[in-house]
Amino acid sequence: MLFLKNLTISVEGKTIIKNLNFEFEKGKTYAIMGPNGSGKSTLAYSIMGHPAYKLSDKSSMKLNGQEISQMDPNERAQEGLFLSFQSPLALSGVKVYQLLQLAMNGKKDPLQIRKEAQKYAKELGISEELLNRPLNVGASGGERKKMEVLQAAVLEKDLLVFDEVDTGVDVDALKDISHFLTKHKKNKTYIAITHYNRILHYLKPDFVLVMKDGKIVKVGKADLAKTIESEGYEYIKK
Amino acid sequence: MTKQKDDIKIDYKYGFSMPEKSFYKAKKGLREDVVRMISKIKKEPEWMLAFRLRAYKIFLEKKMPKFGPSLAKIDFDNIYYYLKPTENQANAWEDLPKEIKDTYDKIGVPEAEKKFLAGVSAQYESEVVYESVNKELSKLGVIFCDMDTALRDHENLVKEYFGTLIPAHDNKFAALNSAVWSGGSFVYVPKGVKVKLPLQAYFRINAERFGQFERTLIIAEEGSEVHYVEGCTAPIYTTESLHAAVVEIFVKKGAQVRYTTVQNWSKNIFNLVTKRTHCEENGFMEWIDCNIGSGITMKYPSVYLYGEGARGEVLSIAYAGNDQIQDAGAKMMHFAPNTSSRIVSKSISKEGGRTSYRGLVQVAPGATNSSVFVSCDALILDEDSRSDTYPAMRIKENEVEVQHEATVEKLGDEKLFYLMSRGLSQADAESALVLGFMEPVTKEIPLEYSIELNRLIRLEMEGSVG
Numbered sequence: 222m223l224f225l226k227n228l229t230i231s232v233e234g235k236t237i238i239k240n241l242n243f244e245f246e247k248g249k250t251y252a253i254m255g256p257n258g259s260g261k262s263t264l265a266y267s268i269m270g271h272p273a274y275k276l277s278d279k280s281s282m283k284l285n286g287q288e289i290s291q292m293d294p295n296e297r298a299q300e301g302l303f304l305s306f307q308s309p310l311a312l313s314g315v316k317v318y319q320l321l322q323l324a325m326n327g328k329k330d331p332l333q334i335r336k337e338a339q340k341y342a343k344e345l346g347i348s349e350e351l352l353n354r355p356l357n358v359g360a361s362g363g364e365r366k367k368m369e370v371l372q373a374a375v376l377e378k379d380l381l382v383f384d385e386v387d388t389g390v391d392v393d394a395l396k397d398i399s400h401f402l403t404k405h406k407k408n409k410t411y412i413a414i415t416h417y418n419r420i421l422h423y424l425k426p427d428f429v430l431v432m433k434d435g436k437i438v439k440v441g442k443a444d445l446a447k448t449i450e451s452e453g454y455e456y457i458k459k
Numbered sequence: 460m461t462k463q464k465d466d467i468k469i470d471y472k473y474g475f476s477m478p479e480k481s482f483y484k485a486k487k488g489l490r491e492d493v494v495r496m497i498s499k500i501k502k503e504p505e506w507m508l509a510f511r512l513r514a515y516k517i518f519l520e521k522k523m524p525k526f527g528p529s530l531a532k533i534d535f536d537n538i539y540y541y542l543k544p545t546e547n548q549a550n551a552w553e554d555l556p557k558e559i560k561d562t563y564d565k566i567g568v569p570e571a572e573k574k575f576l577a578g579v580s581a582q583y584e585s586e587v588v589y590e591s592v593n594k595e596l597s598k599l600g601v602i603f604c605d606m607d608t609a610l611r612d613h614e615n616l617v618k619e620y621f622g623t624l625i626p627a628h629d630n631k632f633a634a635l636n637s638a639v640w641s642g643g644s645f646v647y648v649p650k651g652v653k654v655k656l657p658l659q660a661y662f663r664i665n666a667e668r669f670g671q672f673e674r675t676l677i678i679a680e681e682g683s684e685v686h687y688v689e690g691c692t693a694p695i696y697t698t699e700s701l702h703a704a705v706v707e708i709f710v711k712k713g714a715q716v717r718y719t720t721v722q723n724w725s726k727n728i729f730n731l732v733t734k735r736t737h738c739e740e741n742g743f744m745e746w747i748d749c750n751i752g753s754g755i756t757m758k759y760p761s762v763y764l765y766g767e768g769a770r771g772e773v774l775s776i777a778y779a780g781n782d783q784i785q786d787a788g789a790k791m792m793h794f795a796p797n798t799s800s801r802i803v804s805k806s807i808s809k810e811g812g813r814t815s816y817r818g819l820v821q822v823a824p825g826a827t828n829s830s831v832f833v834s835c836d837a838l839i840l841d842e843d844s845r846s847d848t849y850p851a852m853r854i855k856e857n858e859v860e861v862q863h864e865a866t867v868e869k870l871g872d873e874k875l876f877y878l879m880s881r882g883l884s885q886a887d888a889e890s891a892l893v894l895g896f897m898e899p900v901t902k903e904i905p906l907e908y909s910i911e912l913n914r915l916i917r918l919e920m921e922g923s924v925g
Contacts, residue, residue, distance in 0.1 A: 269880050272872070298882035310877055314895025323891060324882040355895065372881065 222247040222410055223268070223284050223380060229277035230260075230267050230435075237263040237274075239435040245380070250411040252421055252446060255432035256454050261414045262307060264432070265384045269304040270294040284380070298324070303378035305369040307385045311357040317368060320356060321375050334375060341371045344404070346397050362389030370398055374405055383413045387420040399423030418450040431457055488536040491515060494638050497541045501607055501641075504614060514627035514637030521631035527817065528755050528784040533729055538701055540639040540672070596654065601685075602647035603658050606674050609645030616647060620676055624707040624735050624763075632703040632731045636672045643673030643704065648683040648714075657686040657719070657905055675706040679714040679742075686717040688905060700727055702753075706734040710742035712766065717745040721908050723752035723915065726782055730756040740766030740795075747903055748775040750785050751915055759817060761790030764798035764826075771800045774900045776912075779812030779844070780919060788817035788849075793826040793856075804835040805897050808844035809919070815846070820861075821853040830860040837867045838896050840889070868896070890920040 223245040230238035237260045245251060253261050267274045268282065270292060276282075282290040289297050312320070321334050342352050345367045357365050366386050373381050387395055399420060402411065413424060421429075421443065429445040430437050431454070439445065439457055448456060486493065494515045498508040523530055596603060602613060610617050627637040648654060679685055702724060710716050716736070724730050730753035736744040746760035762771030773789035791800035806814035816835040831854075837846035848865055870892055878888035894901070894913055901909040 269876075271876055293885070294876060294879035295882050295884055295888075298880060302880075304880050306877065310871075310874055312874065312877075312892070312895060314898035315891050319891065320878065320881060320883075323878075323887050326882065355898075376882065 223282070226281040226283070227277075227279040228264075228267075228282065229280055230263055231275050231277075232263065232273055237435050238267070241436060243430070243437055245410060245412060247379075247410055248408045249427040250406075250424055251413065252424070252426040252429045253412060253414045253432060254416070254429060254446065254449060259432040260435040261432050262384055263435075265304060265382050265412075265414055268297075268382055269302060270297050298376075298378070301379045303373045303376065303381045305366070305373060305381065305383040305386050307388065309357055309365040309369055311355070311360070313355050313358055315356050316354070317352060317356050317372065321372065324372075324376055329375075337375050338371060341374045341401075344397075345371055345401050346394075347371065363391055363394030366390050367394065367398060370401055374401075379408065380410045381412070383411065383415075385414055385416065387415055387417055395420060396423070418446050421446050433457065487539055489515070489518075489538070489540055489635075489639065493540055497639060497641065500541070501610075503610060506618065507610065510622060510627075511638050511640075514634050515639075517627045518631060518634035518638055521628070521634050523631055524757070527757050527786045527815070528813075530729065530731075530755065533701060541641060599652045599654075600649040601652060601654060602645065604645050606643040606645050606676065607641070609676070613645070613647070616678070617645070617676065620678060620707065620709060622707075624709070624737050625705050625733050629733060633705055633733045636674060636703050636705045636733070640672045640674040640705070642671075643675040643706075644677075644687070644689075645675070646677040646679075646685060646687060648677075648679045648685045650680040650711075651682045652680075653684040654686070657688045659688040659690070671702050671704070673704050675704070677706075677708040677716060677718070679708075679710050679716045681711045682713045683711070684715045686719065688719045688721075688908065690721045690723070690908060690911075700729070702728055702730045702732070704732045704734075706732070708734075708736040708744065710736055710738040710744050710769075712740045713742060714739075715743040715745075717747065718760075719747040719749075719904050719908065721749045721751070721904070721912060722756065724756075725752060726754045728753045730758065732756075732758045734758065734760040736760075736762045736771070738762050738764050738766065738769040738771060741768040742766060743770045743772075745772040745774070745903075746789070747900065748773065748787065749900070749904065749908075749912060750775070750777045750787055751912065752783075753785075754782060755784045755786070757786045759788045759790050759819075761792065762800065763792045763794065764800065764829075765794050766798075767795045768797045769795060770798070772802070774803045774903055775805070776897050776900045777804070777806040777814045777816075778916065778919070779806070779808045779814045781810040781812060783812045784815075785813070786815045786817060788815070788819075790819045791821070791831065793820075793822040793829045793831070793859075796825065796827045797829065798826055799830040799832075801832045802834065803899060805838070805900055806836070806846055807838045807840065807893055807896065807916075808846050809840040811843040813845045813847075815849060816865075817849045819851045819853070822856045822859050824855045826856050827858040829856065829858075830862075832862045834862075834864040836865070836896070838870060838893065839867065840870045840893075886917075886920050890917045893920065 225241055225243050228238055228241040229236065255261050263274060276290055280290060281288060284300050289300060318335055318338065321338060322331050325334060338352060347367050351360060351364055357368060386398060402424060413420065426443055429441050429443060431439040494511050498511055622637060625633050627634045646658060677687060708716055708718065722730060738744045744762045748760055750756050760773050764771055771791050775787055777785035777787045779785040785806065788804065789802045791802065800820065802818060804816045806816060808814045814837060818833060820831050820833060822829055833850060835848055839846055846867060850863060854861060870889065874892055875888050878891060879885060893916055901912060
């Protein structure tokens with residue numbers, strides 16, 4: 222589904238990702254782990270097309286066979302990509318309904334959008350009041366992450382990258398988010414970047430990828446995450 | 460460096476002009492005989508002529524403002540000071556000349572009227588030519604007409620208030636307006652009458668090198684309520700044009716007046732307006748002031764809080780694009796105890812545009828237990844643009860609560876990326892952020908105007924991409 226080839230990425234002249242190669246398959250769930258600074262978030266932002274991250278000429282990203290590395294973020298979104306941000310920003314004066322309506326660009330009826338958003342909000346334990354506020358203004362960390370997940374569901378994206386969706390989230394919120402993602406999984410592909418094992422108890426990844434120094438250094442099954450949790454990243458060296 | 464851009468290419472929605480078909484046009488330039496002639500044509504009473512002539516002398520003596528943007532390009536000798544488009548005022552839409560009807564059709568006056576307007580007083584060139592006042596309003600004793608009619612039919616009322624709040628010597632442009640004023644609206648709301656629907660007036664300049672000097676007077680008697688809305692659109696011309704209006708408002712005990720402006724003059728217009736309110740005990744005055752157009756605007760709506768418990772508010776939006784300077788702000792003068800004022804200013808600058816917030820809040824000794832709130836936020840869209848803040852506070856009383864907030868924000872790349880990652884185009888993302896920034900003010904203005912305003916901003920954002 223998403224095929225990364227010879228991926229070399231630099232930001233402000235510093236190379237972060239070095240010649241990374243990997244293929245994410247449709248319908249699977251991936252966990253990406255790794256120490257701070259290993260390039261996990263860089264990978265996430267680059268997949269979505271953040272302009273600050275520069276790809277080398279040889280780098281290639283193919284989504285369903287189509288090269289997306291030259292596309293603007295909105296074009297990538299149209300192709301089915303979604304990035305759940307590590308620290309979702311507050312947008313004063315922009316309500317989530319407006320945002321979703323603009324994002325759907327007429328492909329879904331505004332009333333339908335509203336209905337779905339309300340339904341998903343209920344499932345996620347997001348209050349009606351929060352839904353009517355400008356996006357994330359005055360919202361807690363957990364609420365912000367829930368709003369990200371809600372947007373992904375309404376927009377019906379099929380490749381979802383979660384950049385630390387479990388960070389700054391309490392146990393109850395984490396459960397809400399995980400159950401929601403599991404319930405709406407269907408044929409979607411999930412890539413969850415995380416520092417912790419706890420979310421993986423719920424999400425049950427098919428594969429665990431370990432990143433270090435801008436490379437994927439190990440690929441394993443769910444038990445790899447457990448090993449890392451007990452032994453630390455030092456274990457990879459062995 | 461400012462980007463060079465041919466303004467004519469920008470989609471200026473109201474950038475059309477009709478052939479001039481005026482019955483009377485004064486010579487260019489301002490002389491005493493022009494002032495006399497204006498008064499004579501209007502068959503004004505002696506006192507108004509005297510008022511005009513005094514003002515004319517003051518205009519000659521007054522210096523240009525010492526603050527704000529340069530007004531050196533105004534050539535007072537190259538302006539028509541009076542233009543009368545038709546012989547008489549038309550009472551019905553059918554009676555209007557075709558060109559004028561076409562112009563209004565493009566702005567949408569009758570359509571707007573059909574919807575929910577209480578009354579429309581539309582100004583074409585310097586004379587009000589079309590006006591229909593809702594019959595219900597007349598029954599309540601509400602007077603809503605153009606200023607010339609008011610002077611004819613309600614002379615004593617006009618004489619009592621006219622020029623008493625903004626005297627000719629207030630500033631050079633108030634003096635100019637006082638000398639050559641023509642048109643504008645007159646609103647009188649009797650005691651206890653609450654006008655539910657907004658009174659609207661459309662203003663329009665349609666002659667090159669033609670200055671428009673309308674004069675508006677609103678009197679809200681004790682316990683009354685009224686909302687007045689003015690919207691301005693003008694065609695594009697290549698030479699400078701001047702708009703120098705004066706608006707005086709009297710808010711009596713417990714009365715409430717809201718005055719909403721959506722100003723969208725074309726970029727060759729100097730928009731220099733003096734607006735002031737006299738607010739008595741427990742009265743409430745709100746200025747909602749949206750400045751999108753004009754080349755240079757200087758406008759600082761003010762409220763003089765004379766009565767105990769009086770409240771004043773100014774909510775403003777200023778948008779400055781290429782070759783535009785919006786020097787806008789507010790003035791709040793507290794002269795009585797328990798008075799409160801609130802200023803919320805939002806400015807946006809783009810493509811070399813400049814916005815300034817210029818404000819003055821004064822609390823006189825004895826205005827105890829008063830409260831002052833000032834918040835000015837600036838949004839700067841690119842490196843070429845600029846925003847400045849000049850807040851002045853003169854607090855001469857100790858028992859006062861004062862709050863002042865100011866923020867300067869750049870349209871962040873991270874916010875743009877966030878919205879684009881959801882599938883919004885860059886133009887959609889930018890306008891969503893700009894509209895979101897303006898929202899605290901736009902939610903206060905009538906729906907049709909806020910829709911219009913949002914559309915204008917969107918058009919501006921689309922022009923900026925690529």
